[in-house]
Amino acid sequence: MMPSSTFDSNAIARTGFEALHNGDARAAREAFERVIAAGRADAAVHAALGYACARLDDNPAALAAADNALALDPRNLRALIIKADGFAKMGDGRAAASFYRFALNIAPPPNQLPPDLRNDLVRAEDMCARYAGEFESFLRSRLAQHGLGDGRKVARFHHAIDILVGKKQIYFQQPQMFFFPELPQIQFYDREAFPWLDKVEAATADIRAELVEVMREDSAFKPYVEHNPARPRKEQAALTGNPDWSAFYLLKFSEILTENAARCPRTMRVMADVPLGGVKNRSPSVLFSLLRPGARIPPHSGLDNTRLICHLPLLVPPGCGFRVGNDTRVPVEGKAWVFDDTIEHEAWNRSDRPRVILLFETWRPELTDEERALVAAMFNAIDEYSGEKLPWSV
Numbered sequence: 001m002m003p004s005s006t007f008d009s010n011a012i013a014r015t016g017f018e019a020l021h022n023g024d025a026r027a028a029r030e031a032f033e034r035v036i037a038a039g040r041a042d043a044a045v046h047a048a049l050g051y052a053c054a055r056l057d058d059n060p061a062a063l064a065a066a067d068n069a070l071a072l073d074p075r076n077l078r079a080l081i082i083k084a085d086g087f088a089k090m091g092d093g094r095a096a097a098s099f100y101r102f103a104l105n106i107a108p109p110p111n112q113l114p115p116d117l118r119n120d121l122v123r124a125e126d127m128c129a130r131y132a133g134e135f136e137s138f139l140r141s142r143l144a145q146h147g148l149g150d151g152r153k154v155a156r157f158h159h160a161i162d163i164l165v166g167k168k169q170i171y172f173q174q175p176q177m178f179f180f181p182e183l184p185q186i187q188f189y190d191r192e193a194f195p196w197l198d199k200v201e202a203a204t205a206d207i208r209a210e211l212v213e214v215m216r217e218d219s220a221f222k223p224y225v226e227h228n229p230a231r232p233r234k235e236q237a238a239l240t241g242n243p244d245w246s247a248f249y250l251l252k253f254s255e256i257l258t259e260n261a262a263r264c265p266r267t268m269r270v271m272a273d274v275p276l277g278g279v280k281n282r283s284p285s286v287l288f289s290l291l292r293p294g295a296r297i298p299p300h301s302g303l304d305n306t307r308l309i310c311h312l313p314l315l316v317p318p319g320c321g322f323r324v325g326n327d328t329r330v331p332v333e334g335k336a337w338v339f340d341d342t343i344e345h346e347a348w349n350r351s352d353r354p355r356v357i358l359l360f361e362t363w364r365p366e367l368t369d370e371e372r373a374l375v376a377a378m379f380n381a382i383d384e385y386s387g388e389k390l391p392w393s394v
Contacts, residue, residue, distance in 0.1 A: 319350030
Protein backbone atom coordinates (compact mmCIF):
# COMPACT_ATOMS: atom_id res chain seq x y z
CA MET A 1 0.00 0.00 0.00
CA MET A 2 1.47 3.36 -1.07
CA PRO A 3 1.73 6.05 1.63
CA SER A 4 -0.86 8.82 1.48
CA SER A 5 0.15 11.95 -0.35
CA THR A 6 -1.00 13.90 2.68
CA PHE A 7 1.55 12.14 4.92
CA ASP A 8 3.99 14.83 6.05
CA SER A 9 7.08 12.85 7.07
CA ASN A 10 9.09 15.96 7.85
CA ALA A 11 6.44 17.27 10.26
CA ILE A 12 6.15 13.90 12.00
CA ALA A 13 9.94 13.62 12.24
CA ARG A 14 10.08 17.10 13.78
CA THR A 15 7.47 16.00 16.30
CA GLY A 16 9.67 13.05 17.16
CA PHE A 17 12.79 15.19 17.59
CA GLU A 18 10.86 17.63 19.82
CA ALA A 19 9.54 14.77 21.95
CA LEU A 20 13.04 13.34 22.26
CA HIS A 21 14.38 16.76 23.26
CA ASN A 22 11.62 17.08 25.88
CA GLY A 23 12.39 13.69 27.37
CA ASP A 24 9.34 11.85 26.00
CA ALA A 25 11.12 8.85 24.50
CA ARG A 26 7.91 6.87 23.93
CA ALA A 27 6.25 9.58 21.84
CA ALA A 28 9.50 10.08 19.94
CA ARG A 29 9.70 6.39 19.16
CA GLU A 30 6.16 6.28 17.86
CA ALA A 31 6.77 9.27 15.60
CA PHE A 32 10.01 7.90 14.16
CA GLU A 33 8.50 4.45 13.60
CA ARG A 34 5.66 6.07 11.59
CA VAL A 35 8.18 7.84 9.35
CA ILE A 36 10.16 4.63 8.89
CA ALA A 37 7.04 2.59 8.16
CA ALA A 38 6.16 5.10 5.43
CA GLY A 39 9.58 4.58 3.83
CA ARG A 40 10.58 8.22 4.36
CA ALA A 41 13.35 7.85 6.93
CA ASP A 42 16.96 8.93 6.49
CA ALA A 43 19.94 8.01 8.66
CA ALA A 44 19.16 10.80 11.14
CA VAL A 45 15.67 9.43 11.80
CA HIS A 46 16.96 5.88 12.28
CA ALA A 47 19.63 7.16 14.67
CA ALA A 48 17.07 9.21 16.59
CA LEU A 49 14.89 6.11 16.90
CA GLY A 50 17.93 4.36 18.33
CA TYR A 51 18.26 7.08 20.97
CA ALA A 52 14.56 6.80 21.87
CA CYS A 53 14.75 3.01 22.17
CA ALA A 54 17.91 3.24 24.29
CA ARG A 55 16.14 5.63 26.68
CA LEU A 56 13.30 3.10 26.94
CA ASP A 57 15.86 0.39 27.80
CA ASP A 58 15.02 -1.54 24.63
CA ASN A 59 18.61 -2.36 23.72
CA PRO A 60 17.87 -4.79 20.83
CA ALA A 61 15.65 -2.19 19.13
CA ALA A 62 18.25 0.53 19.71
CA LEU A 63 20.96 -1.60 18.08
CA ALA A 64 18.69 -2.45 15.15
CA ALA A 65 17.90 1.23 14.59
CA ALA A 66 21.61 2.08 14.73
CA ASP A 67 22.37 -0.63 12.18
CA ASN A 68 19.75 0.84 9.83
CA ALA A 69 21.25 4.31 10.25
CA LEU A 70 24.77 3.03 9.58
CA ALA A 71 23.59 1.16 6.50
CA LEU A 72 22.60 4.56 5.09
CA ASP A 73 25.52 6.50 6.58
CA PRO A 74 28.44 4.42 7.94
CA ARG A 75 29.97 7.53 9.58
CA ASN A 76 26.88 8.67 11.46
CA LEU A 77 28.28 9.64 14.86
CA ARG A 78 25.03 9.24 16.76
CA ALA A 79 24.48 5.74 15.42
CA LEU A 80 28.08 4.76 16.21
CA ILE A 81 27.63 5.93 19.81
CA ILE A 82 24.35 4.00 20.09
CA LYS A 83 26.09 0.85 18.83
CA ALA A 84 28.92 1.37 21.31
CA ASP A 85 26.51 1.95 24.18
CA GLY A 86 24.53 -1.12 23.20
CA PHE A 87 27.58 -3.37 23.24
CA ALA A 88 28.64 -1.82 26.56
CA LYS A 89 25.27 -2.75 28.07
CA MET A 90 25.75 -6.33 26.84
CA GLY A 91 29.19 -6.48 28.47
CA ASP A 92 31.10 -6.70 25.19
CA GLY A 93 33.82 -4.21 25.96
CA ARG A 94 35.96 -4.93 22.91
CA ALA A 95 33.10 -4.28 20.50
CA ALA A 96 32.02 -1.20 22.44
CA ALA A 97 35.54 0.21 22.43
CA SER A 98 35.89 -0.31 18.68
CA PHE A 99 32.74 1.75 17.97
CA TYR A 100 33.63 4.44 20.52
CA ARG A 101 37.14 4.74 19.08
CA PHE A 102 35.93 4.90 15.48
CA ALA A 103 33.49 7.66 16.39
CA LEU A 104 36.26 9.62 18.09
CA ASN A 105 38.61 9.15 15.14
CA ILE A 106 36.17 10.51 12.55
CA ALA A 107 34.52 13.23 14.64
CA PRO A 108 35.00 16.84 13.50
CA PRO A 109 36.34 19.45 15.95
CA PRO A 110 34.10 19.88 19.03
CA ASN A 111 33.09 23.43 18.06
CA GLN A 112 31.41 21.97 14.97
CA LEU A 113 29.15 19.65 16.97
CA PRO A 114 25.95 20.22 18.97
CA PRO A 115 26.40 20.15 22.76
CA ASP A 116 24.74 16.75 23.29
CA LEU A 117 27.00 15.09 20.75
CA ARG A 118 30.06 16.76 22.27
CA ASN A 119 29.05 15.26 25.60
CA ASP A 120 28.62 11.84 24.02
CA LEU A 121 32.13 12.01 22.59
CA VAL A 122 33.59 13.02 25.95
CA ARG A 123 31.88 9.98 27.40
CA ALA A 124 33.22 7.87 24.54
CA GLU A 125 36.75 9.04 25.37
CA ASP A 126 36.23 8.12 29.02
CA MET A 127 34.88 4.70 28.07
CA CYS A 128 37.83 4.04 25.76
CA ALA A 129 40.23 4.92 28.56
CA ARG A 130 38.34 2.64 30.93
CA TYR A 131 38.38 -0.32 28.54
CA ALA A 132 42.03 0.24 27.73
CA GLY A 133 42.88 0.30 31.42
CA GLU A 134 40.95 -2.90 32.09
CA PHE A 135 42.57 -4.62 29.12
CA GLU A 136 46.05 -3.49 30.11
CA SER A 137 45.57 -4.61 33.70
CA PHE A 138 44.37 -8.04 32.61
CA LEU A 139 47.16 -8.40 30.04
CA ARG A 140 49.94 -7.40 32.41
CA SER A 141 48.64 -9.68 35.17
CA ARG A 142 48.71 -12.64 32.79
CA LEU A 143 52.18 -11.73 31.53
CA ALA A 144 53.40 -11.40 35.11
CA GLN A 145 52.40 -15.04 35.59
CA HIS A 146 54.76 -15.82 32.71
CA GLY A 147 57.62 -14.04 34.44
CA LEU A 148 57.41 -10.54 32.94
CA GLY A 149 59.08 -8.11 35.29
CA ASP A 150 60.76 -4.73 35.00
CA GLY A 151 64.23 -3.78 33.93
CA ARG A 152 66.17 -3.03 30.79
CA LYS A 153 66.10 -6.59 29.48
CA VAL A 154 62.37 -6.37 28.86
CA ALA A 155 62.11 -2.63 28.20
CA ARG A 156 61.40 -3.19 24.51
CA PHE A 157 58.57 -5.59 25.32
CA HIS A 158 57.01 -3.08 27.74
CA HIS A 159 57.25 -0.49 24.96
CA ALA A 160 55.39 -2.89 22.65
CA ILE A 161 52.62 -3.37 25.23
CA ASP A 162 52.29 0.40 25.66
CA ILE A 163 51.73 0.69 21.91
CA LEU A 164 49.28 -2.22 21.89
CA VAL A 165 47.07 -0.68 24.59
CA GLY A 166 47.19 2.78 23.04
CA LYS A 167 49.40 4.51 25.62
CA LYS A 168 52.04 5.21 23.00
CA GLN A 169 52.01 5.62 19.26
CA ILE A 170 54.39 4.25 16.66
CA TYR A 171 57.24 6.46 15.52
CA PHE A 172 59.61 5.60 12.69
CA GLN A 173 62.70 7.19 11.23
CA GLN A 174 61.70 9.89 8.78
CA PRO A 175 64.93 11.40 7.45
CA GLN A 176 64.38 14.39 5.23
CA MET A 177 67.27 13.64 2.87
CA PHE A 178 68.84 10.17 3.03
CA PHE A 179 67.49 6.88 4.38
CA PHE A 180 69.81 3.94 5.02
CA PRO A 181 67.54 0.85 5.19
CA GLU A 182 67.45 -2.01 7.70
CA LEU A 183 68.64 0.00 10.69
CA PRO A 184 66.87 -0.43 14.05
CA GLN A 185 64.20 2.06 15.08
CA ILE A 186 65.64 3.21 18.43
CA GLN A 187 64.65 6.50 20.04
CA PHE A 188 67.23 6.83 22.83
CA TYR A 189 70.15 4.42 22.65
CA ASP A 190 71.45 2.32 25.52
CA ARG A 191 74.64 3.96 26.72
CA GLU A 192 76.58 0.68 26.85
CA ALA A 193 77.04 1.01 23.08
CA PHE A 194 79.03 4.22 23.70
CA PRO A 195 81.63 3.60 26.43
CA TRP A 196 83.31 6.92 25.64
CA LEU A 197 80.30 8.75 27.13
CA ASP A 198 81.76 8.25 30.61
CA LYS A 199 84.81 10.33 29.71
CA VAL A 200 82.65 13.04 28.16
CA GLU A 201 80.50 13.24 31.30
CA ALA A 202 83.57 13.31 33.54
CA ALA A 203 84.66 16.49 31.77
CA THR A 204 81.35 18.31 32.35
CA ALA A 205 82.77 20.86 34.78
CA ASP A 206 85.62 21.80 32.42
CA ILE A 207 83.30 22.04 29.42
CA ARG A 208 80.76 24.10 31.37
CA ALA A 209 83.46 26.51 32.53
CA GLU A 210 84.44 27.20 28.92
CA LEU A 211 80.79 27.62 27.97
CA VAL A 212 80.26 30.19 30.73
CA GLU A 213 83.16 32.24 29.40
CA VAL A 214 81.73 32.11 25.87
CA MET A 215 78.31 33.18 27.17
CA ARG A 216 79.80 36.41 28.51
CA GLU A 217 79.71 37.48 24.86
CA ASP A 218 76.07 37.11 23.85
CA SER A 219 76.83 37.86 20.21
CA ALA A 220 78.98 34.73 20.04
CA PHE A 221 75.82 32.68 19.59
CA LYS A 222 74.14 32.71 16.18
CA PRO A 223 70.69 31.36 15.19
CA TYR A 224 70.90 27.60 14.73
CA VAL A 225 68.40 27.42 11.87
CA GLU A 226 69.89 29.14 8.85
CA HIS A 227 67.93 29.64 5.64
CA ASN A 228 69.49 28.66 2.34
CA PRO A 229 68.09 31.12 -0.23
CA ALA A 230 68.56 28.44 -2.91
CA ARG A 231 66.03 26.22 -1.15
CA PRO A 232 62.36 26.78 -0.16
CA ARG A 233 61.53 27.38 3.48
CA LYS A 234 60.17 24.24 5.09
CA GLU A 235 59.53 23.29 8.69
CA GLN A 236 60.73 25.42 11.59
CA ALA A 237 60.15 28.58 9.56
CA ALA A 238 59.46 30.45 12.80
CA LEU A 239 62.95 29.54 14.02
CA THR A 240 64.81 30.45 10.84
CA GLY A 241 67.19 33.23 11.82
CA ASN A 242 65.63 33.26 15.30
CA PRO A 243 68.12 33.63 18.19
CA ASP A 244 65.77 31.72 20.53
CA TRP A 245 67.61 28.60 19.35
CA SER A 246 71.23 29.56 18.92
CA ALA A 247 74.58 27.86 18.47
CA PHE A 248 78.25 28.41 19.13
CA TYR A 249 80.15 26.01 16.85
CA LEU A 250 83.55 24.51 17.56
CA LEU A 251 83.34 22.30 14.48
CA LYS A 252 80.81 23.04 11.78
CA PHE A 253 80.09 20.54 9.01
CA SER A 254 83.52 18.87 9.40
CA GLU A 255 85.49 22.14 9.53
CA ILE A 256 87.13 23.46 12.71
CA LEU A 257 86.20 27.03 13.51
CA THR A 258 89.68 27.99 14.64
CA GLU A 259 88.85 31.02 16.76
CA ASN A 260 85.94 29.34 18.52
CA ALA A 261 87.88 26.12 19.11
CA ALA A 262 90.76 28.11 20.60
CA ARG A 263 88.36 29.47 23.23
CA CYS A 264 87.42 25.93 24.34
CA PRO A 265 90.63 23.84 24.38
CA ARG A 266 89.47 21.43 27.08
CA THR A 267 86.24 20.70 25.21
CA MET A 268 88.23 20.07 22.04
CA ARG A 269 90.53 17.64 23.87
CA VAL A 270 87.52 15.67 25.07
CA MET A 271 86.03 15.58 21.57
CA ALA A 272 89.32 14.23 20.20
CA ASP A 273 88.56 10.90 21.90
CA VAL A 274 85.00 10.65 20.59
CA PRO A 275 84.29 8.71 17.35
CA LEU A 276 82.68 11.66 15.61
CA GLY A 277 81.07 11.23 12.21
CA GLY A 278 83.31 11.87 9.25
CA VAL A 279 81.79 13.23 6.03
CA LYS A 280 83.39 16.21 4.31
CA ASN A 281 81.23 19.36 4.32
CA ARG A 282 78.68 17.63 6.57
CA SER A 283 79.95 15.99 9.71
CA PRO A 284 81.08 16.21 12.43
CA SER A 285 79.62 19.27 14.05
CA VAL A 286 80.32 20.12 17.68
CA LEU A 287 78.47 23.03 19.22
CA PHE A 288 76.97 24.60 22.29
CA SER A 289 73.22 24.62 21.61
CA LEU A 290 71.36 27.36 23.50
CA LEU A 291 67.59 27.48 24.00
CA ARG A 292 66.51 30.82 25.41
CA PRO A 293 63.91 31.29 28.18
CA GLY A 294 60.39 30.41 27.07
CA ALA A 295 61.56 29.00 23.74
CA ARG A 296 60.40 25.76 22.17
CA ILE A 297 61.84 23.73 19.31
CA PRO A 298 58.80 22.28 17.48
CA PRO A 299 58.54 18.60 16.48
CA HIS A 300 60.85 17.83 13.56
CA SER A 301 63.16 15.16 12.18
CA GLY A 302 66.75 15.24 10.93
CA LEU A 303 68.13 14.75 7.47
CA ASP A 304 70.06 11.49 7.55
CA ASN A 305 69.82 8.29 9.60
CA THR A 306 73.45 7.16 9.30
CA ARG A 307 74.50 9.26 12.28
CA LEU A 308 73.22 9.78 15.82
CA ILE A 309 73.08 12.91 17.95
CA CYS A 310 74.69 13.20 21.38
CA HIS A 311 73.67 15.72 24.05
CA LEU A 312 75.63 16.62 27.16
CA PRO A 313 73.43 18.95 29.25
CA LEU A 314 75.50 21.76 30.77
CA LEU A 315 73.03 24.39 32.00
CA VAL A 316 69.52 23.06 32.69
CA PRO A 317 67.09 25.24 34.65
CA PRO A 318 63.77 23.78 35.87
CA GLY A 319 61.04 23.48 33.25
CA CYS A 320 63.15 22.00 30.46
CA GLY A 321 62.21 18.86 28.58
CA PHE A 322 63.10 16.78 25.56
CA ARG A 323 61.03 14.25 23.61
CA VAL A 324 62.07 11.70 21.01
CA GLY A 325 59.14 9.70 19.64
CA ASN A 326 57.29 8.30 22.66
CA ASP A 327 60.08 8.94 25.16
CA THR A 328 60.03 12.25 27.06
CA ARG A 329 62.93 13.01 29.38
CA VAL A 330 64.18 15.82 31.59
CA PRO A 331 67.80 16.80 30.85
CA VAL A 332 70.15 16.45 33.80
CA GLU A 333 73.39 18.41 33.90
CA GLY A 334 76.34 16.12 33.27
CA LYS A 335 74.24 13.15 32.11
CA ALA A 336 74.63 12.50 28.39
CA TRP A 337 72.37 10.65 26.01
CA VAL A 338 72.43 9.50 22.40
CA PHE A 339 69.35 9.55 20.17
CA ASP A 340 68.19 9.16 16.59
CA ASP A 341 67.21 12.61 15.35
CA THR A 342 65.40 11.22 12.29
CA ILE A 343 62.65 10.14 14.70
CA GLU A 344 60.35 13.06 15.49
CA HIS A 345 61.70 15.05 18.44
CA GLU A 346 61.19 18.38 20.17
CA ALA A 347 62.56 20.41 23.09
CA TRP A 348 61.34 23.20 25.34
CA ASN A 349 62.56 25.62 27.99
CA ARG A 350 59.77 26.94 30.20
CA SER A 351 62.13 28.66 32.61
CA ASP A 352 63.43 32.22 32.80
CA ARG A 353 67.05 31.17 32.16
CA PRO A 354 68.88 29.73 29.13
CA ARG A 355 69.26 26.00 28.64
CA VAL A 356 72.57 24.98 27.04
CA ILE A 357 73.84 21.57 25.92
CA LEU A 358 76.95 20.36 24.14
CA LEU A 359 75.73 18.75 20.92
CA PHE A 360 77.81 16.52 18.65
CA GLU A 361 77.38 13.69 16.15
CA THR A 362 78.61 10.12 15.94
CA TRP A 363 78.24 7.32 13.42
CA ARG A 364 75.50 4.80 14.05
CA PRO A 365 77.19 1.75 15.62
CA GLU A 366 75.31 -0.62 13.29
CA LEU A 367 77.14 0.65 10.20
CA THR A 368 80.27 -1.21 9.16
CA ASP A 369 83.47 0.64 8.30
CA GLU A 370 82.84 -0.15 4.64
CA GLU A 371 79.31 1.26 4.82
CA ARG A 372 80.56 4.42 6.51
CA ALA A 373 83.14 4.92 3.80
CA LEU A 374 80.49 4.44 1.12
CA VAL A 375 78.14 6.93 2.79
CA ALA A 376 80.94 9.49 2.90
CA ALA A 377 81.78 8.83 -0.76
CA MET A 378 78.13 9.17 -1.74
CA PHE A 379 77.78 12.58 -0.10
CA ASN A 380 81.04 13.72 -1.64
CA ALA A 381 79.65 12.71 -5.03
CA ILE A 382 76.41 14.61 -4.34
CA ASP A 383 78.41 17.74 -3.54
CA GLU A 384 80.52 17.27 -6.65
CA TYR A 385 77.45 16.88 -8.83
CA SER A 386 75.53 19.82 -7.36
CA GLY A 387 78.50 22.10 -6.95
CA GLU A 388 77.30 23.17 -3.51
CA LYS A 389 77.55 22.06 0.10
CA LEU A 390 74.34 20.76 1.65
CA PRO A 391 75.12 20.06 5.30
CA TRP A 392 73.38 17.50 7.47
CA SER A 393 71.99 19.95 9.94
CA VAL A 394 68.56 21.56 9.62
